[in-house]
Amino acid sequence: xxxxxxxxxxxxxxxxxxxxxxxxxxxxxxxxxxxxxxxxxxxxxxxxxxxxxxxxxxxxxxxxxxxxxxxxxxxxxxxxxxxxxxxxxxxxxxxxxxxxxxxxxxxxxxxxxxxxxxxxxxxxxxxxxxxxxxxxxxxxxxxxxxxxxxxxxxxxxxxxxxxxxxxxxxxxxxxxxxxxxxxxxxxxxxxxxxxxxxxxxxxxxxxxxxxxxxxxxxxxxxxxxxxxxxxxxxxxxxxxxxxxxxxxxxxxxxxxxxxxxxxxxxxxxxxxxxxxxxxxxxxxxxxxxxxxxxxxxxxxxxxxxxxxxxxxxxxxxxxxxxxxxxxxxxxxxxxxxxxxxxxxxxxxxxxxxxxxxxxxx
Numbered sequence: 610x611x612x613x614x615x616x617x618x619x620x621x622x623x624x625x626x627x628x629x630x631x632x633x634x635x636x637x638x639x640x641x642x643x644x645x646x647x648x649x650x651x652x653x654x655x656x657x658x659x660x661x662x663x664x665x666x667x668x669x670x671x672x673x674x675x676x677x678x679x680x681x682x683x684x685x686x687x688x689x690x691x692x693x694x695x696x697x698x699x700x701x702x703x704x705x706x707x708x709x710x711x712x713x714x715x716x717x718x719x720x721x722x723x724x725x726x727x728x729x730x731x732x733x734x735x736x737x738x739x740x741x742x743x744x745x746x747x748x749x750x751x752x753x754x755x756x757x758x759x760x761x762x763x764x765x766x767x768x769x770x771x772x773x774x775x776x777x778x779x780x781x782x783x784x785x786x787x788x789x790x791x792x793x794x795x796x797x798x799x800x801x802x803x804x805x806x807x808x809x810x811x812x813x814x815x816x817x818x819x820x821x822x823x824x825x826x827x828x829x830x831x832x833x834x835x836x837x838x839x840x841x842x843x844x845x846x847x848x849x850x851x852x853x854x855x856x857x858x859x860x861x862x863x864x865x866x867x868x869x870x871x872x873x874x875x876x877x878x879x880x881x882x883x884x885x886x887x888x889x890x891x892x893x894x895x896x897x898x899x900x901x902x903x904x905x906x907x908x909x910x911x912x913x914x915x916x917x918x919x920x921x922x923x924x925x926x927x928x929x930x931x932x933x934x935x936x937x938x939x940x941x942x943x944x945x946x947x948x949x950x951x952x953x954x955x956x957x958x959x960x961x962x963x964x965x966x967x968x969x970x
Contacts, residue, residue, distance in 0.1 A: 615864055616780040618751075618762060621787045623853075628752065628790040631709070632664035638706040638748055645669050647692050647705045649720045651676055651712025651754065659754070659793065663711070670695050670705070676715035679879050679886065682734040682770040685719065689726040689733075704728070707748040710784075713805065714758030714886060717751045721766040721782050724749035733777065734770040739944075742779040751784040754793040756852040757805035757887065759812060759860025761787045767886070774880040774938060789857065791849035803841075803915050804887030806852055807908070810837045811890050812859040814904035815869035819948035826866035833858035841911040867948035870900050874966060876942060877935035882923065892919055896969040900949070924967050936963045 622630055635646055645668045652673040654660050665671050672688065696702055704727050710720015724746040726733050736742055751761045760766075764783050765776030776782075797805075813834040816826055836855035839845040874893040878884045884892065891908075898905040912919070924932070940946070940963060946954040 613865065616764060616783045617861065617864065618784050618787050620785065621789065623789040625790060625792045625850075627788050628659075628662065628793060631750070631752070631788060634750060634786055634788070635664065635707055635709075640706070643668070643700045643703065644706045645696075645700055646707045646709060647672065647695075647723070648709045648711060649674055649688070649716060649723060650709075651716040654712065654754065668699070674712065674716050674719055676712065676719075678769075678883065679774070680715050680718050680722065680766070680768050682732060682737070682768050685722040685726060685733040685768060688719065688723050692723065692727060704747050707750060708746075709750045709752065711752045711754065713753070713755040714760040714808070717753060717758070717760035717784075718766040718768070720749055720751060721746070721760075721784065722768060722777060725766070725777060725779070725781060733768060736777045736779075737768060737770050737773060737775040739778045740780075742777060742781045744781070746781050748785050750786045750788065752788045752790070752793070753853070753856070755797050755801065755805050756794050756849075756856040757807065757809040757859075759809060759856050759863065761789070762857050762860025762864070764864060769880055773941065774876045775942075787857075789853050791853050794849050794853065799915065800917065801887070803911075803917050804885070804891055806837065806841065806855075807891050807894070807911070808887050809833060809852070809856045809859040810841070810908065810911070811871050811894050811904075812863050812868055813837065814894075814901050815871060815948070816859075816862045816866040818901055818904070819867055819869050820951045821866040821948045823865060826862045826864075829858045830862035830866070833862060838907075842907075842914060867944050869945055869949045871897055873939045873942045873945040874963070877939040877963075877967070878923075878970075880938045881927075881931050881935045884923075888920075891917075892923060892970050893966075895919055896966055922970075924970050927967075932964065932967065935967055936960050939963050 648671045708724040728744040765778040767776040813830045833855045836851045840848045871894045875889040878889040
């Protein structure tokens with residue numbers, strides 16, 4: 610048996626106010642005249658107090674990210690070209706010494722993706738898959754301002770390409786440094802806070818009930834699930850810190866296990882219908898009581914407590930072509946279904962099963 614040899618984030622800072630140490634982290638990377646840093650920042654923070662705290666020098670590049678849609682390969686390629694043009698004009702074509710992703714899961718994924726594409730030729734769509742990246746990324750730092758996706762901890766950057774939604778899964782994708790400052794997630798709109806937090810909760814349910822589960826993944830997943838319970842059922846006073854750690858530990862859990870049926874179905878919803886990952890997961894998870902009975906029961910309790918009403922009937926007007934595209938997207942995620950059913954998953958995951966689940970949404 611061959612065991613997975615996976616990489617985790619080598620450096621991390623946790624604590625309220627820790628964002629202020631970003632300048633010290635970047636100072637270690639700035640060694641030569643002309644060295645510059647690229648800050649990729651969710652535009653929700655533009656003209657907000659956090660924007661004034663970004664430690665950018667006059668040599669650096671700050672790009673405000675449009676994350677209205679899920680990250681697309683075309684957007685990654687456009688951002689990469691923008692950075693390369695800046696480097697050519699200001700630094701003899703030398704890459705930035707660091708790329709900082711600041712924001713929610715989409716901003717963190719874009720930070721990882723641009724750092725990878727600055728050192729790997731061709732378009733990002735050609736790297737959607739497992740271990741296709743050839744060269745190490747530019748040094749990159751991840752700083753979440755909303756918790757739940759686990760993007761700060763994971764070895765993937767999930768992108769929507771021309772013919773699929775699939776991550777660039779690689780050890781080179783993992784952030785070199787993360788800063789987890791619970792102060793940064795205060796004030797997130799309630800629905801977004803819930804949907805993104807549920808991404809973490811669902812990670813844990815899928816991992817703990819999957820065929821890939823092992824004691825490493827179980828240790829992180831069970832603790833993350835316990836923290837989610839404290840945050841979403843008990844209104845714990847330290848909920849920001851607890852959700853931030855739940856997100857990180859949920860990401861660690863799936864690093865050595867895998868997600869499952871909900872994420873596979875959610876990818877189809879995102880690819881065809883444009884749903885953001887968090888709400889897409891919630892729509893899909895709500896019809897999966899046959900897969901995760903206890904998990905769905907508690908999920909509905911959490912929704913009730915936080916007055917969350919999911920969209921219903923979202924697939925009722927889909928064309929046959931779009932339904933087929935969703936089914937192909939969901940069924941194409943082999944490792945996820947292997948985690949649900951084991952090696953013979955293709956006998957179970959039929960177009961009829963997937964259609965019946967999508968029709969219930």
